[in-house]
Amino acid sequence: MKYIPLLLICALISCTPGKKQQTSTTETNGVAVINLSENISDASSLPLSDAVAKVEFVCLEATNEALTAGIHLVQVTDHDIWIAHYKDNRILRFSRSGKFLNMVGNIGQGPGEYVTLGEFLIDENHKEVYIVGGGILVYDFEGNFKRNVIGYNHYNKFAAAYTQHVLFENNFFIAQNIALYRPVPKDSLWSFALVDSCFHLKKMFKNPVHKGREEGIIKNCAQMNYFANYWKEDLTNIDTYGSQLTLKYPDTDTIYRYDVAHESLSPQYSIFTKEEKGDYEQTHLWFRERKAFDYFSISSYYPSKDYVYLAGSKGDKVLTYCYNKQDGTVREQKRQGKIKERQVPWFNIPLRRIERPFVLDNDLLGGEFTVDYRSAGKYWIDVLEPFSEDNWIDIGRIKATKAKDEAKKKELVEALENVGEESNPIVLIATLK
Template sequence: MKNILVTITIAFALISCNISQKDNKASETITIIENEKELPYKIGLPERNEGSLKTSMIANDVQFIPLETNKNSIIGRGGQIRINDSLIVISDRKKILLFERSGKFIRQIGTNGKGPGEYLMIFDFELKGDTIFFTSVGKRSMIKYTLDGKFQEEIEIGNQLTHFSLSPDEHIIWYSPKRRELIFYNQTMKPINTLNPENLTKLPDKYSIWDTFDTYFQVSKNKLLFSTYFSDTIWNISNGEQKAAYILNLKDKLLPYEVLIKSYHEQNFEKFTKQAANYQKVNLFEGQNKLFVFQKTWNDNNLNAIYTHDFETDITKKYTAPYIYDDMLSGMELRIKSENQCSEKILVSFINPVNLLKELEKENTEGRSEAYEAWKAKMQKVKYDDNPVVAIINLK
């Protein structure tokens, strides 16, 4: 079993620092974003298995983009990706790199260090218009750069924003997993509102559990959605208040919050990982015509189910392969990570060059299309020690 529940004693002990919110609460008006559907939208997650989800079921096409590899553009393990019409922006936690949509390397954003605008390890980042927002270990601030590499500003906050997002009206929202609170900031990083969506008790200060699946903020086109992973409810927090957007019937698959609290007080994380293996957490992805739900256990890094819900037919289907099978072009297994979901129009997967080249070594190409042959010829330029290849699934 792959155990991804990590005890962090120093870096994340700083997450729980206090902030005075009550005096500032509701000191500014937050624009209300109207919902497109009648909410809350209830979805039953079926037990019946449909096999593997295939790209032909959900996509118009699939693009494979080899990222240029040189001494300045090497991407480390893990990280996040954001994509707009012209750029691919990647954080490997140690740096932020910009590539053209063709894969050509452009530049690194900022430099490593402790000075103004510099960073050590990147907690989280977001792309909005021509601005990159990010936070770093060792800094209680929000750092902003323009896409042309110019340092805009670094604003002291008093907290390390490990998980944050941007609302449609460009407020900055931080979720503190320890405090179990959402703090809303304006563009000058002044706190203007505080929410505890499910009235969860805050955790002890000394330790934290870190799971890369835990984005908390769920992908939507025109709303900011949020999940604590401890209830069936996905919240719409766009207007500074929690309103139920989706309700999923996870029922007894949800981890009781008391189990987590008890493990913290006992400091028995081995016992916790064994108990947590029996429970699920989900991330939601709101596409144009379909809703995608990605499910995994609390202590394994692989998905164990992908659900699709068709808004027009109101039909939900379950696929238990931990990947989306590309039957349109490559014949590869495309694994989706929650931190790589970029917009309502695309799903993104990183392809390891070693796995890609192993696929190319297969001799049986009988019945393959001309598109496959063209793809294979292009991919044969990739080397084993190159950067990952980005696979973009363009949704219907």
């Protein structure tokens, strides 16, 4: 099976397995084609400044209430930094200068309290915070409880274990991604939906790759009463850069743009490559054989003013592509990754995963910039957690690299070197052009 443009058939149906579309054009049916098989140049460096106007670093204030080791989610707005904390399921609000302002919500089972925290949404227009767990609770920016979204029940609304909630242009959206945890009717296997203010489904869209596979996906759902291997997929990639909501479903070759006025999806970019994607079941099992990682995969995309970046992998190589919107050229950077294995006592195949981070060379402040989060349609965020093996940064590399702002680089190095055991993370905030 090949990775080919879907839009040649129609906007929301899947491609025919086994066929290849031979094309080297940069546009098909009025939609730009990102060609990853021809005229690709190797890139020793992909500079952050190509996409970003400036980078700030913020040292988050550490208080008794605001110790945030183990960050779950981050959102940045023009005025605030919002942190969801793993350990205590807390949301903390900081100013853009890093001063701790307040907590949002209370943990518990009483009115206005929550037990689990899955996601949170920031509504700047109404100064409200939506906390999504088993239900949805709404708070003001100071952390006071306002209301409960009546009738929302995660376990009744969804059949998938992995969901995403989005607030864009005063509209709410939900994406759900397999694995399924209960069987559903074939026709209700939706992947993206517009919902109303009470989070009732209004209009649903399917991942085109699921079409024709519904019975297999439903059959291979997670069995909650006993341990068994099941099918799962990456999260739907959603972005709101440039006041546009765009998305890429897992396994598809098309980036779609959402039209708010017409409540519709239309192709924005089509990705073309001759690389093989592999057998669907083999590459989607929770516990995968090693050979399942040898196939080509694009996991995420990152739009900017002049470029679209794609992040993916093949084997143990992490791939980053930089597509030039003006001339259609593509630069490719390869990094050495690692397929990690973890033994699970009750299963004879190790749990294998590969991380595919989106990393650019931080020519503005030195070192590298890893996009951990994106927010408000204009910020990329790199969280540096003290003494973390995964989320810290090589200070020596920062010192050794030349930066466009050497004075600011020096300040960053000093901040990193002064980190102690009680320090909160340092947040790098990149503002897109």
